[in-house]
Amino acid sequence: MAFDSLSGFLAMGGHGVYVWAAWGVTALLLLGVVLHAHAERRALLRHLRRRVRREQHHGASGGATTPVSHQEGHARES
Amino acid sequence: MWAFIHKLGSPKWFYAISARLQPWFWVAAAVLILVGSAWGLAFAPADYQQGNSFRIIYVHVPAAFLAQSIFVSMAVAGFIFMVWKIKIADMAAAMMAPLGAAMTFVALFSGAVWGVPTWGTWWMWDARLTSMLILLFLYFGVIALRGAFSSRDSASRAASVLAMVGVINIPIIKYSVDWWYTLHQPATFSVTSRPAMPMEMWAPLLIMVLGFYCFFIALTLMRTRSEILRRESSKRWVRELAGEVS
Numbered sequence: 558m559a560f561d562s563l564s565g566f567l568a569m570g571g572h573g574v575y576v577w578a579a580w581g582v583t584a585l586l587l588l589g590v591v592l593h594a595h596a597e598r599r600a601l602l603r604h605l606r607r608r609v610r611r612e613q614h615h616g617a618s619g620g621a622t623t624p625v626s627h628q629e630g631h632a633r634e635s
Numbered sequence: 636m637w638a639f640i641h642k643l644g645s646p647k648w649f650y651a652i653s654a655r656l657q658p659w660f661w662v663a664a665a666v667l668i669l670v671g672s673a674w675g676l677a678f679a680p681a682d683y684q685q686g687n688s689f690r691i692i693y694v695h696v697p698a699a700f701l702a703q704s705i706f707v708s709m710a711v712a713g714f715i716f717m718v719w720k721i722k723i724a725d726m727a728a729a730m731m732a733p734l735g736a737a738m739t740f741v742a743l744f745s746g747a748v749w750g751v752p753t754w755g756t757w758w759m760w761d762a763r764l765t766s767m768l769i770l771l772f773l774y775f776g777v778i779a780l781r782g783a784f785s786s787r788d789s790a791s792r793a794a795s796v797l798a799m800v801g802v803i804n805i806p807i808i809k810y811s812v813d814w815w816y817t818l819h820q821p822a823t824f825s826v827t828s829r830p831a832m833p834m835e836m837w838a839p840l841l842i843m844v845l846g847f848y849c850f851f852i853a854l855t856l857m858r859t860r861s862e863i864l865r866r867e868s869s870k871r872w873v874r875e876l877a878g879e880v881s
Contacts, residue, residue: 559680559687566677572688575752579745580676583694586737587668587850594857601864605877608868 644721646863647872653856660853667846674839682836691749693840696823697847698741702770703805705735705851709777710802713795723859725791726866728798729781730858734851736774743767754818762811763819766804773801787866 560566569576675693682689712728715721746764747757758764777794784790812821823840824830830837867873 558678560677569687569690570681572686572752575688575748576676576690579691579694579748580672582744583698583741586741590734590737590854594854594861598857598861598864601861602877605864605868605873609874609877 644719644723646723646726646867647870649723650860650863650876653860657853657856657860660849660856664846664849664853667842667849671839671842671846675843679836679839680833685753688749688752691745692823693843695742695745695749696840697843698738698745699767700844701847701851702735702739702742702767703808704848705731705738706770706773706798707802707805709735709798713798716791717795717799722866723863725795726862727855727859728794729791730862731851731855732774732778732781732794734854736771736778738847739767739771739774743771750818759818761817761819762815763808763817766808766811769804770808773797773804777801 567573567577671693676690679690679693681687709728709731712724712731715724716728743764746767750757750759777797780793780797781790784793811817812819823832823837864873864876
């Protein structure tokens, strides 16, 4: 341990401002990047689900998976 | 060999394999960064000249490594995309650019903050600092180019070309401290010689560097999977996926 107290650790021998500014910005950016990636994935999955559901509903062709829309799709193709 | 490359280039296969790899890289990144941070901030001895401000090295150097490695990765991915038309390479390149820009910013910011107590100035137009600033603008250029075309293929090709041309800047950054007289100190790590600092100082740095690389890999896997959902949303297997994943 390079410090003997918490206040000594926070003060960083008078360089606290510099050390914590650099570390703080790094931590915030890394955290922000992770949160953004999670939000991005959730939003895309939500969007995809909604689209699939909508197309099943309207019986549109292309990737629909329910038996009903399959038949509709085939009917239109033939 | 070619069969393997084409399998690797298939979004469906990539989506499956990356799901299995991703957790390991996240865990490794979290453990390495936490251990490296605790060690670097609280346990490594203070520098006899710089005191505790030297602890900035533990974020500055890993960020600078990533900033450069990500650009090289983008250039390689751009090359693979241009020559073999492998779409997954372009998706990965698009997804890693913002992290590269963020890491370049971290390297510049932490360096500026470190410069105040160490050099007495936060900025100098010296070769290392200037070439890093150019790297930041190259990242902005690549990101902006992708948004500037209505056709995805044109955007991808333009971004690939800029990455392949801009990668020239990387050796300039690396050798800037040798070629020109600069304030910036020379490299901390070298393949050919032992580090000049004691083990208690360089071990946490090495751990942080490895942690940052694992973070980059984990994030790129995760975001490339998202990009597959975005670009391949009309493929049947992607649609079936939407039903499974809750």
